[in-house]
Amino acid sequence: MLIAALLPLGLFLFPLWKITLEAPQYPTPLGMYIHINDFSDANPHDIKNINLMNHYVGMKYIPESIPEFKIFPAGILITSLIGLIIAFKGNYKWFLFWFILMVTLSSAGLYDFYLWEHDYGHNLDPKAIMKFTNPDGSQMGFQPPLFGSKDILNFKAHSYPRLGAFFLGLGILTSLIAYFTGKKNIKKV
Amino acid sequence: MKNILKSAVAMLSVLVAFTSCNNPKSSNSGALAGNVAEKVYVAPGDHDEFYAFISGGFSGQLSVYGLPSGRLFKVIPVFSQDAEKAYGYNEETKPMLNTSHGFVPWDDAHHPDISQTNGVIDGRWVFINGNNTPRIAKVDLSVFETTEIIEIPNSAGNHSSSFVTENSEYVVAGTRFSVPIPQKDMPIKDYKGNFKGSLTFISVEPEHGHMDIKFQLIMPGFDYDLAHPGRGASHGWFFFSTYNSEEASTLMEVNASQNDKDFIAAVNWKKIEEYVNNGGGTMMPANYAHNVYDEATHSATSTMKKEVLVVNPSEVPGAVFLLPTPKSPHGCDVDPSGEYIVGNGKLSANLTVHSFTKMLNAIENKKFAGDAYGIPIINFEDVLAGVVEQPGLGPLHTEFDGKGNAYTTFFISSEVVKWKLGTWEVVDRQPCYYSVGHLMIPGGNSQKPFGKYVVAMNKITKDRYLPTGPEVTQSAQLYDISGEKMELLLDFPTIGEPHYAAGCPADLIKPRSKKIFNLEDNKHPYAAKSEADTKVVRDGNVVHIYMTTIRSHFSPDNIEGIKVGDKVYFHVTNLEQDYDVPHGVSMIGANTSELLIMPGQTETFLWEPKQVGVWPFYCTDFCSALHQEMQGYVRVSSANSNTTLKWSLGEDIE
Structure with a gap:
């Protein structure tokens, strides 16, 4: 359980997610890492260049900072702290509680990420240089996928978790294992 | 679904591959022709194996080609204004073309040479000379732009230039036309004994490559035609071919072709360097421009320098010797080991090769045939290593493949001739179309040539391409020299006059090429x-x-x-x-x-x-x-x- 509580801290060392945009004109694809507290370039100036591309279809610039960059790190610190307390004081039932807490919070985080992506991809400048519509006449959105790959005009967008996310996932999984191991040991006794 | 698509694509490509294999066999004249085409074919999107920096001669610029494809990538403006790139037009680069004569928007760019470290080309800079208003330029190969130009005082027809020593200690600029030093108003007929030729040694600062004239050697009034540095054992020496040892000043084609032998001047620059480092030489008033482009300000500045250190050979005994070489030698080429100095006597039937070891011996034993203006002339027989007998007509230049072979161009008989160092026997000859001047093997002026290709640069093309009125394209030719016999692979058009070139493996430069300026x-x-x-x-x-x-x-x-x-x-x-x-x-x-x-x-x-x-x-x-x-x-x-x-x-x- 101790390991479970510590693993999510890997998020402060490694990026959580990566969005990559491929197009023929970009032999080196454009890429952006999402960290727990920051956006960063995969290669120098990538975010600037993503913004430049996106302004043609009226997408907003990727902000320097978002409120989540303050909330998420605090959330991870607090839940890790709770996990540590449980590791030392709590019994195995609490392990399950922490597991459910983490799954809920992570899902909420993903949903928040989805909402941001949706807004980023759909809340377009009405004076956009190029306006695209779907076959049904509705405005075309440019939302990158939450998970997986998707064709968006001339770009192929990939969105996949990175090392930080695996640390978080592994931490959550470890807590579940800790719960079952704890349960088994109790039964034996 | 995706898998089905993938296998369909795979099937298609196999089919295409088969059909395209069949085509050449049926349509081409022979398997050999197809084979040659393959050797220069670089598939779309693939990169060439070598960079070739081919000077544009009277275009004043330096072009960048890929080998073996012969594709042109860039024309780097050096000595001529280039409206396409605003070079010499925008406020930032106008100072690059400043000289003691004011703004000079053109020059005649001849001999590119790549910087070296430990006798091997390092791909950092290309140096190139402007002949007409004597200048040496430096092109930075991280940006492929001219970043420095230094004017050469006391020089005219800056032709035996711009060759670098094996650690890029110096880039050397020799005068072709001797002139009064300092310049003065005097009768032309008083040339003999009064006109002088300067050999300029420009130091290259190792970190950023900044150029500065270390000293000028003031030599007799011959025409200093070409030069190459010693390397290996002969590192520390520099060799200059001369013609017009007659010191004529009119109807040169006749009057400068009278002597049976002219000279290769051997200069021990290490000895002179030591002499000037100890306070030797005379500081002489001068006026020459030094133009430097700064990557941070994206701007050039031009500074007028007001003095230059000159050295008279008689001040430094044992530093300069003359090696008699038949009939107005043009190219003066040193083999990768540094032992052989090839004098390409352009009016001679034979090629003369001197030995560095024999030269040192002759100097030690004072085997001199006399002197010219106090400079000892070594006995011809005592410095001669060998003669390539009757290899062709009008030898101009020689390069080396690093495998014991030399390749010499013959202007009059219009061919490249391969011969063996040491045995002096001719191995192969291939025609050039037409009248070849220089030739280039990547890394040719170093201890480590990359002897896979030779590029021959022709002076005349006549009917070789589609005609374009009286002025037709200039051209170079690529030969495969990896085997015993040479094989002509490709003709490709060039800018201006393809005077000379320097080449190197692409991997030496490619990773360092800048993508943007921050x-x-x-x-x-x-x-x-x-x-x-x-x-x-x-x-x-x-x-x-x-x-x-x-x-x-x-x-x-x-x-x-x-x-x-x-x-x-x-x-x-x-x-x-x-x-x-x-x-x-x-x-x-x-x-x-x-x-x-x-x-x-x-x-x-x-x-x-x-x-x-x-x-x-x-x-x-x-x-x-x-x-x-x-x-x-x-x-x-x-x-x-x-x-x-x-x-x-x-x-x-x-």
Whole structure:
């Protein structure tokens, strides 16, 4: 359980997610890492260049900072702290509680990420240089996928978790294992 | 579904592969022709194995080709103005072409040579000489731009230049035409004994490559034609071929061809370096330009230097010797080991090869045949290593493959001849189309040539290509020299006169080639690093526009309050930080070229509006989907109007 509580801290060392945009004109694809507290370039100036591309279809610039960059790190610190307390004081039932807490919070985080992506991809400048519509006449959105790959005009967008996310996932999984191991040991006794 | 698609594509490509294999067999004259084509074929999107830097001769520029494909990638402006790149037109690069004679917009660029470390080419810089108004330029191979030019005083027809020593300690510039030193008003007929030839040793600062004239050796009034450094055992020496040892000054084709032998001058530069380091030599008044381009300010500055250190050979006994060499030797080439010095006596039937070891012996034992102006002349027989008997007519230049073979060009018999060092036997000969001058093996002027290809640079092409009126294309030819026999692979057109070239493996340069200039590092005094920094500033009748470009607009794009008679400087910063996104800018009626601005760079052009009106400017490099919209207007009012100075982007003025 101790390991479970510590693993999510890997998020402060490694990026959580990566969005990559491929197009023929970009032999080196454009890429952006999402960290727990920051956006960063995969290669120098990538975010600037993503913004430049996106302004043609009226997408907003990727902000320097978002409120989540303050909330998420605090959330991870607090839940890790709770996990540590449980590791030392709590019994195995609490392990399950922490597991459910983490799954809920992570899902909420993903949903928040989805909402941001949706807004980023759909809340377009009405004076956009190029306006695209779907076959049904509705405005075309440019939302990158939450998970997986998707064709968006001339770009192929990939969105996949990175090392930080695996640390978080592994931490959550470890807590579940800790719960079952704890349960088994109790039964034996 | 995707898998089905993939296998369908795979099937198709196999089919295509089979059909394309069949075609050449049926349509080509022979398997051999197909084989040759394959050797120079670089598939779309693939890269060439070698870079070749081929001088443009009288174009004044340096071109960049790929080998073996013979594809042209870039023409680097060096000594001539280039309106396409604004070189010599924009305010930043005008100082590059400054000389003691003022602004000289052209020169004759001859001998590129790549910098070396430990006798091996290192791919950092290319040095190249301007013949006419003597200059040496340095091209930085991280940006493929000319970043330094130094004028050579006391020189004329700067031809035995710009060859580097094996650690790039010096780049050397020798005079072809001897002149009065210092220049003075005197009768031409008094040439003999009064005109002198200077051999200039320019030190190269190891870190940034900054050039500085260390000393000039003031030699007898011969014509110093070509040169090469010693290497390995002969490192520390430099060899110069001479003609006109007759010291004639008129009807040179006859009068400079009378002596049975001219000389190769052997200069122990290490000895002279030591002499000047200990305070030797005479500081002489001079006036020459030193022009340096600074990557941080994206601007060049020109400084006039006022003195030069000169050394008379008689001051440093044992530093300079003359090796008799038959009939006006042209090329003076040193083999990779540094032992053999080939004198290509252009009017001789034979090729003369001197031995460095024998030269040292002869010097030690004082086997001299006399002296010229106090410089000892070594006995011909005592320095001769061997003779290649009757290899062809009109030998000009020799290069080496690093496997014991030498390759010599013959202008008159129009061929490249391969022969063996040491046995002096001819191995193979291949015709050139036509009248070849220099030849180049990548790494040829070093201890480690890459003996896979030789490029022959021809002086005449006649019927070789589709005709283009009286002036036809210039041309080079690529031969495979990996086998015992040479094989002609390719003809390819070149810019100007393909005078000489330097080549090196692409991997030496490719990883270091810059993609953009960092905007953060831009120290140009008139840079606007964001749209918030853009402005228009009037100072009397001088107006400075701090303008930016980014896809797909100028900022500002509307300017009012300019008056007839103003001097308007457009300082344009390209805010892009993406690979291969330059922007151009041009103003209607500006008496200059466009600007072509790389990402992160600032460039400036001057516009002096002569008529009232509203005048447009626009982006000249197709930058983006909205390139056609990348335009702006300047309102020009009469000289005595009081239109206020205003600028804007994305809103109407007022």
